[in-house]
Amino acid sequence: MTYDQKCIACDKCVEVCPVEAITADPLQGRVIHRDKCDLCLKCGEVCPSGSIVIAGEYMTVDEVVKEVMSDEPFYKNSGGGVTVSGGEPLSQPTFTRELFKALKDKSLHAALDTCGFAKWEVMESVLEYADLVLFDIKHMDAGRHITGTGQSNALILENARKAAAKKRLWIRVPLIPQFNDSEENIQQLAEFGVGIGAEQVSLLPYHEWGTPSYERLGRTYPLEQLERLEDSKVEKLKEICEGAGLKAVIGK
Template sequence: MTSSNAETHNSGAKGLVFNIQRYSIHDGPGIRTTVFLKGCPLKCKWCSNPESINPSPELMVRESQCDGCGKCVEPCTHHAIELHDDHVHIDRSKCDLCLKCAEACPRGAIELSGKYMSVEEALEECSKDEIFYQNSGGGVTLSGGEPLYQPEFTLNLLQACKEKALNTAIDTSGFANWKIIEKMLPYIDLVLYDIKHLDPEMHASATGVSNEVILDNLQKIVKSGKTRVWIRIPVIPNFNDSETYIEKLAKTLVGMPAEKISLLGYHEWGKSKYFSLGKEYPLNGCAPLAEERLESLKDIMQSRGLQVTIGY
């Protein structure tokens, strides 16, 4: 990895967070609180949280809540917001995020995604459900975006969680300098690790980065023996869903001490959020994977002796 693509968005004592989700049951064991950090060095075409990619706060306009009344236009002294055919368009190069448009909107259709939070503020939110963590074997998961993209904040929050004896997990692409991961490992109970493609060029074509560092870091994490590992495989049509590829992937994973391997079928849940951000959906026309298709891919992996689940 070159220094340019290993860059992180490091805002020091404060982290840029776009959501804190309580009662989460898909991001590790038990009932958890998931802290979603904003900013990611990858641009996966199927990303269901497109607001997580940009490492800065940004405006979102919820089409489903907007009735085209136009009350948001006049308050914008930068002339950054216009109405075309009852749809709001924002010229983001003119917008300074003053939020006057959001204040003027009677339907709450405009909101800011991304808030800078201190470790103490995030921890306070995460501590609210301690009782549920204890009863369910849950804890706190740092997700994103990419938590390793804000390494100081992530490390500080992990340490703060461990000081309170909270179970910790990170949900990561693994695309980071190994030194960053190594420093965090003593404070991570579980790593949820994505494998998107084994071929570097295929990986780069769909995510914007090669997979060499990612696969190397996975080996290092597993070898360290310092944390539990769950592997997650987003299964995307015409990208990594062929029988031949799944066979190859299964061979690679045999013998790896991952506690759990999950196949996550492609879905379109994040589609409307692309429009909210004024972006085009990169996989327009791509149909979600049928359950039977996922079952047959799971069978291929299981025939190699792997324990595989569909879904989280």
């Protein structure tokens, strides 16, 4: 992550970069050429001002569990637990499975938040120690799903069916204007949810909160031109879900 306004122009990052991916421009300040960057993270290690920050850290399962258990009284009092989200937890299935197993040993509730795009054997192995699945479904139409994500929804819907047969499952839908917010799509999704035994659907209206993160990563936010959905429209979609017999919540 970069915070350009914090840069003090010391040029330490320019000097340490092994592939000359950072240049000091008199007008633009320090510029990272991400196409050259090999992610060695050395610039983040030497930056004295917090202008380049290494986001995230490598942790073992034991270290994560220790961190989690420091809040044990909170979990006990609230009835809460741990949700492993992403990115995509199924891209690190061994770690996620071992973490869930360790959380189970501590009698903590564990939820998997997934896009559902993985081999079933992988998902099944991770689900063994999970209590709840938060399952993203982005579109019920295969063609529109390919347009929006580059992949068909066939494997995802099949995995949702299988996962719901094993564990409690909540469907989550990021509602993107002009992509998946039609009444027809939500009707189909609600009927699908009822059919597989999902407990509820969470309708998550599009927002622009990701924009600053994209800027800090030097990337262009692809949905910048989209406008938020009207509350009345989201309420209507919620009613459609409820009419189909599926509990619906908005924004969580």
